[in-house]
Amino acid sequence: xxxxxxxxVTMVGxxxxxxxRRRRWYHPVMGDTHGSHGRLATYxxxxxxxxxxxxxxxxxxxxxxxxxxxxxxxxxxxxxxxxLHYDLRLEAAGVLLSWAVPKxxxxxxxxxxMAVHVEDHPLDYFDFEGVIPSGEYGGGDVIVWDWGTWVPAxxxxxxxxxxxxxxxxxxxGIKLVGRFVLVRRGEPGDREQWLLIHKHDEHAxxxxxxxxxxxxxxxxxxxxxxxxxxxxxxxxNASWAAATDEEIAALDRLGPRGGLWxxxxxxxxxxxxxxxxxxxxxxxxxxxxxDLIRHHACIGPAMLPYVAGRPVNLRRFPDGIEHTGxxxxxxxxxxxxxxxxxxxVEADPGETQEYAVLDRPAxxxxxxxxxxxxxxxxxxxTDHPDRPTWALIDIxxxxxxxxxxxxxxxxxxxTALAELGVEACPKVSGRRGVxxxxxxxxxxxxxxxxxxxxxxxxxxxxxxxxxxxxxxxTSKRQGRARLDDTQNAVNKTLVAxxxxxxxxxxxxxxxxxxxxxDDPDLYPDGWTITxxxxxxxxxxxxxxxxxxxxQTLPDI
Numbered sequence: 001x002x003x004x005x006x007x008x009v010t011m012v013g014x015x016x017x018x019x020x021r022r023r024r025w026y027h028p029v030m031g032d033t034h035g036s037h038g039r040l041a042t043y044x045x046x047x048x049x050x051x052x053x054x055x056x057x058x059x060x061x062x063x064x065x066x067x068x069x070x071x072x073x074x075x076x077x078x079x080x081x082x083x084l085h086y087d088l089r090l091e092a093a094g095v096l097l098s099w100a101v102p103k104x105x106x107x108x109x110x111x112x113x114m115a116v117h118v119e120d121h122p123l124d125y126f127d128f129e130g131v132i133p134s135g136e137y138g139g140g141d142v143i144v145w146d147w148g149t150w151v152p153a154x155x156x157x158x159x160x161x162x163x164x165x166x167x168x169x170x171x172x173g174i175k176l177v178g179r180f181v182l183v184r185r186g187e188p189g190d191r192e193q194w195l196l197i198h199k200h201d202e203h204a205x206x207x208x209x210x211x212x213x214x215x216x217x218x219x220x221x222x223x224x225x226x227x228x229x230x231x232x233x234x235x236x237n238a239s240w241a242a243a244t245d246e247e248i249a250a251l252d253r254l255g256p257r258g259g260l261w262x263x264x265x266x267x268x269x270x271x272x273x274x275x276x277x278x279x280x281x282x283x284x285x286x287x288x289x290x291d292l293i294r295h296h297a298c299i300g301p302a303m304l305p306y307v308a309g310r311p312v313n314l315r316r317f318p319d320g321i322e323h324t325g326x327x328x329x330x331x332x333x334x335x336x337x338x339x340x341x342x343x344x345v346e347a348d349p350g351e352t353q354e355y356a357v358l359d360r361p362a363x364x365x366x367x368x369x370x371x372x373x374x375x376x377x378x379x380x381x382t383d384h385p386d387r388p389t390w391a392l393i394d395i396x397x398x399x400x401x402x403x404x405x406x407x408x409x410x411x412x413x414x415t416a417l418a419e420l421g422v423e424a425c426p427k428v429s430g431r432r433g434v435x436x437x438x439x440x441x442x443x444x445x446x447x448x449x450x451x452x453x454x455x456x457x458x459x460x461x462x463x464x465x466x467x468x469x470x471x472x473x474t475s476k477r478q479g480r481a482r483l484d485d486t487q488n489a490v491n492k493t494l495v496a497x498x499x500x501x502x503x504x505x506x507x508x509x510x511x512x513x514x515x516x517x518d519d520p521d522l523y524p525d526g527w528t529i530t531x532x533x534x535x536x537x538x539x540x541x542x543x544x545x546x547x548x549x550x551q552t553l554p555d556i
Contacts, residue, residue, distance in 0.1 A: 312375055508528060
């Protein structure tokens with residue numbers, strides 16, 4: 001597993017680049033395999049896609065071949081519908097074969113779990129996470145509880161094995177590992193009763209219960225958190241799974257000049273891998289481009305909720321941070337076709353017309369290969385570029401500002417926000433400052449958020465006027481900090497959560513809990529690309545529960 005990524009948002013197991021032999025089309029137990037809706041007829045007939053956010057699958061009703069580079073993924077979704085249950089889905093022959101497991105899968109080999117064979121689901125359902133409206137089929141909240149890859153445990157065709165009612169598989173996931181057996185009880189038919197059993201192998205764990213591991217591997221969120229803020233939690237066209245052990249090993253095997261590397265099914269040409277981007281200093285080792293690519297490949301599941309679906313400005317240092325870097329906003333013409341693009345139809349002549357949209361770990365790795373040390377996503381999405389999803393407070397230290405001063409200002413904002421009943425989360429900048437992110441409802445404009453943040457910061461500034469300057473030019477601030485509201489504008493950005501910064505050791509901008517502002521050992525650059533994984537494994541991402549929160553800003 002990637003040592004630099006959160007155990008609850010990374011994927012282990014084998015990269016699957018094929019299935020070894022040609023497979024027949026799978027004919028599901030439930031539903032017609034012909035006609036206008038084909039084998040997804042039962043799935044589609046139960047849902048109104050004008051209401052539910054669930055994917056409808058391919059528009060054509062004809063069977064479609066399995067993806068060339070994936071082919072054998074699995075996912076388990078924790079689903080709080082009328083009753084809590086877990087949905088186990090195995091990718092085979094262009095669909096997700098599905099079982100509802102009321103008590104959830106277990107690693108305990110002495111436990112037998114009932115599993116109900118339900119209708120096939122479309123492949124797009126693989127990373128569905130969100131809320132199905134009440135009154136709709138399966139109404140309730142859904143998280144991606146586990147995901148990974150699977151392989152048949154024997155030489156039998158897995159599709160035939162399902163038809164025959166006896167399937168043995170090896171799962172390679174975050175939570176579920178080892179050999180599982182699915183056995184049908186009784187005759188084939190609608191809502192078949194099966195048993196799900198973990199074999200007695202080296203991965204079996206006595207007493208292991210799924211309810212002891214409640215968080216999503218995609219977002220790090222619980223069902224309750226997704227229910228409270230369902231927006232922006234589902235990517236319909238890309239898995240956010242981090243690089244596997246094998247993919248990282250393949251990167252490490254490449255020579256200094258680089259070569260072709262596959263990540264998540266996408267082939268990249270990586271170059272000059274041993275180019276030093278951040279020099280060594282004292283006991284701190286140098287950081288190479290290979291290190292930055294590895295970080296982006298592993299941290300994707302934690303970073304992408306803040307980056308995907310948004311234009312991104314790249315701060316590049318192709319000659320290392322000892323030389324002047326530059327901003328690149330335009331999507332380069334040489335970018336691979338699978339790098340997302342967004343055209344800004346409102347751009348004036350001379351302004352950037354087309355931006356890159358980084359929506360998968362491979363896209364983050366591509367940016368790292370071009371020495372994009374910093375990633376700065378817009379606070380609005382490509383769908384609604386004039387509507388921010390976050391209001392930003394930038395506590396920008398002056399030359400005389402200590403980090404203790406910065407923390408004092410952050411604590412005052414904490415108090416003010418709490419008094420107003422506004423939810424927000426700070427993050428250390430990775431350099432000297434602190435940023436505070438406030439989720440906002442999608443009805444606000446940038447003028448609204450900028451004015452609101454200015455009013456709030458003016459109140460805070462009155463408490464400690466000796467610490468704060470409102471001057472725009474640094475030279476006129478007399479060394480004091482600026483509470484900057486001007487980042488609340490179209491194409492004004494702050495560095496993304498979990499992005500590196502151009503400094504020795506590659507420090508990272510990291511979300512923190514409000515109580516961490518009281519920790520005397522807190523530093524703004526305390527985590528680096530080599531240690532942020534330990535941080536995520538220990539405490540997760542405290543900002544994640546606020547993603548998509550439709551929050552009203554009270555009058556000030």
